[in-house]
Amino acid sequence: MKTAPRISRIAATLALSFAALGAQAATTAPVKNIVLVHGYFADGSGWQAVSDILTRDGYKVSVVQEPETSFEDDVKATTRVIDAQDGPSILVGHSYGGAVISQAGNDAKVAGLVYVAAFQPDTGESAMVLNNKMPSATKAIKATADGYLYLDPAQFHQDFAADLPAQQAKFMAISQVMPAAKSFGTPITAAAWRTKPSWAVVATADRAINPDLERFMTKRAGSKTIEINASHVVYMSHPAEIAKLIEQAAVASGK
Helix, strand or coil: CCHHHHHHHHHHHHHHHHHHHHHHHHHCCCCCEEEEECCCCCCHHHHHHHHHHHHHCCCEEEEECCCCCCHHHHHHHHHHHHHCCCCCEEEEEEECHHHHHHHHCCCCCEEEEEEEEECCCCCCCCHHHHHHHCCCCCCCEEECCCCEEEECHHHHHHHHCCCCCHHHHHHHHHCCCCCEHHHHHCCCCCCHHHCCCEEEEEECCCCCCCHHHHHHHHHHHCCEEEEECCCCCHHHHCHHHHHHHHHHHHHHHCC
């Protein structure tokens, strides 16, 4: 009468196997929180199309509105949103937002980083230092008397958002956020991409950041990179491709 013990052993083995599979499935679930960070001369509303796609696909999206009064203030605003999430997050930064996420991404709740036509400074490096290595094509960035930056509205369309409709670019130009110039020269203290997995988008028709600089930064960081023939606001003109890359990062970072 050894059948019963044998069946019990088989049942126990199966139970352990299913439990292990369940645990594995739990550890490989995609990261569900996505935190989006805008860059200079724009605001969080530019992420709407990307956010709509991610939300439709089941992700929880949060958009940071940086005050742009200083680099430190922008990092604090980003960290505040990260810490409000109910679990790990994928942190996404566009343009100057890449410098912000390189610092804020050291938060323990950040699982991965996505750079969208963005600066990726190393420890002790600022966005300005990087831009000076390989200057951008635009000459339209100007400063106010009290130390804030703006992009000449007359050149905003061609230098910032060439692949958006002219009327849309015109409204962006007249509603642009002016950042504190000092934030451009503030170095980060620890590059999160050195310890967190990263993904990146190179916008090959970018006039606000040199595409070759974008390639240099993504290669240095070891980011999984795609290239899109787009202007600096590639996240607005190609939201489906950007959302797809973010989702890939979410799946990979959940493993």
